[in-house]
Amino acid sequence: MCGIIGYTGKDAAKDIMLDTLELLEYRGYDSAGIAVCEGEKSQIQVYKCAGRVKDLRNLCEKEEIEGTCGIGHTRWATHGGVSSENAHPHKYGKVTLIHNGIIENYKDLIGKYGLLDQLHSQTDSEVAAAVLSHFYKGDPYEAIRKAVLKLKGTFALGILFEDIPGTIFAIRNVSPIVVTRTDNGMMLASDAAVLGQYSEEYFVLPEFHILELKEEGATLYDLSGETAEPRWLVLDWDTSRSGKDGYPFYMEKEIMEQPEVIRETLQPRIYEGVPYFTQDEIPDHLLRDCERICVVACGTAMHAGLVGKALIHSLVRIHMDVELASEFMYSDIVVDEKTLVIAISQSGETIDTLEALKYAKKNGARTMAIVNVRGASIARESEYVIYTNAGPEIAVASTKAYTTQLAVLYLLAARMAYVRGVFDKERTAAFTRELMRVPEVMKQVLDRREEIHDIARGILDAADVFMIGRGLDYCILLEGSLKLKEISYIHSEAYASGELKHGTIALITEDTPVIAVVTQDKVQSKEFSNIKEVQSRGAEVVLFMKETYTLDKAASFRGVFKLPVMEDEFMVMPASAALQLLAYYVSLDKGLDVDKPRNLAKVVTVE
Numbered sequence: 001m002c003g004i005i006g007y008t009g010k011d012a013a014k015d016i017m018l019d020t021l022e023l024l025e026y027r028g029y030d031s032a033g034i035a036v037c038e039g040e041k042s043q044i045q046v047y048k049c050a051g052r053v054k055d056l057r058n059l060c061e062k063e064e065i066e067g068t069c070g071i072g073h074t075r076w077a078t079h080g081g082v083s084s085e086n087a088h089p090h091k092y093g094k095v096t097l098i099h100n101g102i103i104e105n106y107k108d109l110i111g112k113y114g115l116l117d118q119l120h121s122q123t124d125s126e127v128a129a130a131v132l133s134h135f136y137k138g139d140p141y142e143a144i145r146k147a148v149l150k151l152k153g154t155f156a157l158g159i160l161f162e163d164i165p166g167t168i169f170a171i172r173n174v175s176p177i178v179v180t181r182t183d184n185g186m187m188l189a190s191d192a193a194v195l196g197q198y199s200e201e202y203f204v205l206p207e208f209h210i211l212e213l214k215e216e217g218a219t220l221y222d223l224s225g226e227t228a229e230p231r232w233l234v235l236d237w238d239t240s241r242s243g244k245d246g247y248p249f250y251m252e253k254e255i256m257e258q259p260e261v262i263r264e265t266l267q268p269r270i271y272e273g274v275p276y277f278t279q280d281e282i283p284d285h286l287l288r289d290c291e292r293i294c295v296v297a298c299g300t301a302m303h304a305g306l307v308g309k310a311l312i313h314s315l316v317r318i319h320m321d322v323e324l325a326s327e328f329m330y331s332d333i334v335v336d337e338k339t340l341v342i343a344i345s346q347s348g349e350t351i352d353t354l355e356a357l358k359y360a361k362k363n364g365a366r367t368m369a370i371v372n373v374r375g376a377s378i379a380r381e382s383e384y385v386i387y388t389n390a391g392p393e394i395a396v397a398s399t400k401a402y403t404t405q406l407a408v409l410y411l412l413a414a415r416m417a418y419v420r421g422v423f424d425k426e427r428t429a430a431f432t433r434e435l436m437r438v439p440e441v442m443k444q445v446l447d448r449r450e451e452i453h454d455i456a457r458g459i460l461d462a463a464d465v466f467m468i469g470r471g472l473d474y475c476i477l478l479e480g481s482l483k484l485k486e487i488s489y490i491h492s493e494a495y496a497s498g499e500l501k502h503g504t505i506a507l508i509t510e511d512t513p514v515i516a517v518v519t520q521d522k523v524q525s526k527e528f529s530n531i532k533e534v535q536s537r538g539a540e541v542v543l544f545m546k547e548t549y550t551l552d553k554a555a556s557f558r559g560v561f562k563l564p565v566m567e568d569e570f571m572v573m574p575a576s577a578a579l580q581l582l583a584y585y586v587s588l589d590k591g592l593d594v595d596k597p598r599n600l601a602k603v604v605t606v607e
């Protein structure tokens with residue numbers, strides 16, 4: 001993970017870097033640093049500390065930092081704990097370096113280049129700086145070329161050489177680096193999203209190409225020394241303009257935005273009452289001719305895939321798997337030209353998903369991506385892409401990205417059923433009409449958020465929580481449970497409620513609140529029986545159920561939230577919004593940093 005930034009030009013590098021690093025914090029926020037090259041004096045000063053970018057800003061405010069060329073970094077610790085020594089940039093000899101990725105053979109390199117007593121940090125990144133320094137005899141290209149051939153793993157490196165003032169060098173393998181020109185100079189960053197405020201175009205540094213960035217422009221060389229031409233792309237994604245609109249946290253704002261962004265994701269893809277993907281240039285034969293679908297994704301995006309699988313199974317009746325992207329390549333999964341691999345990712349930069357997608361492509365599969373951030377690596381790598389129109393999602397806990405991914409999967413399921421002749425036009429139109437009700441029904445849940453806030457107060461002190469349901473209810477509880485865990489730090493486990501009695505029910509006590517979701521007609525009576533089973537063991541149950549269901553007079557619940565009614569396959573949407581709010585209010589009332597939970601980063605770019 002980690003965010004990286006570089007600027008060289010006429011303006012004060014410090015201000016640009018600090019502003020941009022703040023926006024890059026979603027890539028990691030345990031420590032931060034900048035290195036500034038003081039013009040012709042060619043001195044490189046490093047300022048870094050453990051903590052957030054605001055701590056670095058405080059540190060820098062006490063100093064006079066005047067340079068117009070610099071590199072900056074915000075870290076998510078992998079090798080070496082959170083400390084100012086382990087923060088980047090790392091200075092070794094004449095080399096100062098920032099790194100995103102993991103140098104897997106750092107231990108071998110320490111031995112090979114006799115670095116054991118020479119390093120000041122515990123990071124793999126400082127080892128990369130030392131290897132570069134070892135090869136640096138005045139020719140930066142030779143040093144970079146020789147050094148990167150020794151590095152194993154993934155890396156995006158931004159480099160300053162003490163005796164080459166005003167110039168930033170960079171090189172990468174897998175981990176992204178993008179480059180843009182501003183009115184007064186040139187910039188590089190780990191992703192384009194933060195460059196939107198400076199420019200309207202950018203290019204992606206090709207892998208294993210050396211970038212030389214000076215005030216007047218960028219030059220690219222491949223490793224044999226040949227120059228290469230950058231491929232400029234339009235930059236239409238700007239996270240810097242995304243404010244909180246008066247909400248205390250981005251997460252609340254993003255939850256509340258869902259009706260609008262779901263509508264914006266659906267509307268342009270509906271024509272004459274049925275879904276179509278002409279604007280995304282997805283040909284019908286891709287959806288008609290595939291014999292199997294395989295979703296690769298991580299975390300919340302993977303949970304969206306599980307809902308998609310349940311839908312597509314029941315609507316289209318074709319074989320579909322959902323694979324954890326991090327396991328995909330190591331599980332000997334068979335894909336071929338009849339397999340459609342769908343990579344789902346909010347950021348479009350998750351390295352596990354990106355690598356799984358590349359693997360699928362290499363093995364002949366057709367590929368499609370469902371991505372939120374425009375122009376992201378996964379979108380570029382995939383044969384076809386469908387963008388969710390969620391807009392920038394800043395909170396680490398994903399909410400609107402998830403429900404817009406679901407919206408796309410509903411559209412895909414319906415289009416697939418239509419082009420395969422499973423649905424006629426009328427049935428497709430009826431499905432689409434119900435889908436178009438989602439924004440309004442979801443809004444009804446959001447408008448009643450104080451009811452959910454009350455329910456949240458009842459589980460603030462829980463150490464463990466179980467979430468139970470069946471079918472689609474279970475699918476969304478997996479996501480609801482992840483949400484609660486990541487922002488409230490309450491241990492929570494989602495369980496298919498029929499499975500509980502096969503072991504896990506041993507953990508149910510009166511101190512273990514159980515959250516149950518019951519929205520599916522065909523399994524509701526069984527779900528209510530499973531609720532009784534945990535209540536008989538003393539558990540207090542919070543219930544989210546379709547409002548048309550009736551409860552036994554004698555039944556007692558810690559809280560009941562009645563969900564507005566939709567057809568069963570669509571209940572996922574209002575129920576998900578309710579679970580998001582539950583997690584949000586628990587975290588809020590516990591006084592936690594809702595948007596930036598501990599140990600996490602929004603974009604996960606290490607394997």
Ligand code: M6R
Pocket residue numbers: 298299300301344345346347348349350353396397398399482483486602603604
């Ligand atoms: O950007 P991506 O959708 O590929 O990210 C995948 C996961 O890292 C992400 O969904 C993560 O699980 C979120 N923190 C969940 O809220």
